[in-house]
């Protein structure tokens with residue numbers, strides 16, 4: 001079976017990539033399979049910079065093609081926060097529960113129509129000796145006033161999708177991937193990397 005290395009240590013992302021690549025005949029390995037690898041410091045100011053940092057670090061270390069995902073939640077009423085800092089919005093330790101609480105606190109009193117937001121995903125593909133390539137995907141939604149559903153990860157329980165009338169955490173993994181920022185970015189990757197992905 002063909003293998004693809006996804007340069008992430010995030011369990012939620014890892015599961016989504018596993019189900020996204022399985023139909024393409026790929027076995028997914030992630031940094032969770034290499035716990036000895038140190039986390040790359042995300043020093044970039046943009047999703048693109050951080051995705052490239054993570055992809056190149058992994059492909060240089062393992063000498064294989066690596067795909068990294070840098071993503072986050074941009075809330076209009078908070079001027080685009082938490083943005084590139086989504087994983088650590090409530091503090092240095094990544095904590096989804098605390099991040100959600102902080103978002104809901106900061107949006108207290110903001111009416112429904114002003115709670116617009118989007119998820120962004122930049123995927124970077126690094127092949128040793130070649131120029132790193134990036135693609136992006138976005139998913140529009142609204143921030144709820146309470147958590148709904150227990151699927152997904154991160155901010156999924158407070159991210160409402162208007163067309164489906166539910167949060168991302170109330171969808172199956174397949175339903176989420178069909179409309180998500182990550183799913184859309186991967187669709188673009190399939191177009192630009194047909195030889196590798198297909």
Ligand SMILES: O=c1[nH]c(=O)c2ncn([C@@H]3O[C@H](COP(=O)(O)OP(=O)(O)OP(=O)(O)O)[C@@H](O)[C@H]3O)c2[nH]1
Nearest residue numbers: 008009010069070071072073086087153154155156
């Ligand atoms: O509800 C969510 N549904 C999603 O689909 C999603 N995608 C991203 N996010 C948030 O944005 C951070 C990414 O930060 P990030 O790209 O640096 O990843 P990370 O640090 O968690 O892992 P790694 O891939 O860097 O190892 C994550 O932690 C989450 O808080 C999501 N939240």
Ligand SMILES: [Mg+2]
Nearest residue numbers: 010042070087
């Ligand atoms: Mg990270």
